[in-house]
Amino acid sequence: MEFELSKIDAAVEQLDWAIRLFLDHKAYVPVIGLAAAAEEILGKAVPGRSAFEALKAKLTGDFGLSEKQLNDDYLNKAKNWLKHWDGKPATAKIRLELDEEALQYIVRALTNLAIHDGSQPSQGPRFWEWMSKNRLDLQST
Numbered sequence: 001m002e003f004e005l006s007k008i009d010a011a012v013e014q015l016d017w018a019i020r021l022f023l024d025h026k027a028y029v030p031v032i033g034l035a036a037a038a039e040e041i042l043g044k045a046v047p048g049r050s051a052f053e054a055l056k057a058k059l060t061g062d063f064g065l066s067e068k069q070l071n072d073d074y075l076n077k078a079k080n081w082l083k084h085w086d087g088k089p090a091t092a093k094i095r096l097e098l099d100e101e102a103l104q105y106i107v108r109a110l111t112n113l114a115i116h117d118g119s120q121p122s123q124g125p126r127f128w129e130w131m132s133k134n135r136l137d138l139q140s141t
Contacts, residue, residue, distance in 0.1 A: 011041035012121045015109045019123035023130055028098035035105035036079040042112035051111040
């Protein structure tokens, strides 16, 4: 069965499923993969205005980190470790707060989608409701 699918439509579907997996299953590893893919695609649709670009500008200035260090050690560490083979033994491990990593990729992707066209995926309202009940620490006052 053949379908026509735009990159944006694919990203929105990945984001929707990432939110479902986050809220309903706490399946953080696949959430990171799906949400990070959506975040990247949607970020490319809003060049220079993406959540990643804003974070990069803010955090390099505030903490004096190079863009590479910020990307490699903080903003994309989880995504890159899960997505790319780094030549280390297959038994090598990483220490991550998977729920926090999953959360930030979802928020970055949602932000990029809102910047792109002002929309949100079908699971977006449910996610923001969860955020308002469970993560008040991340809400601006």
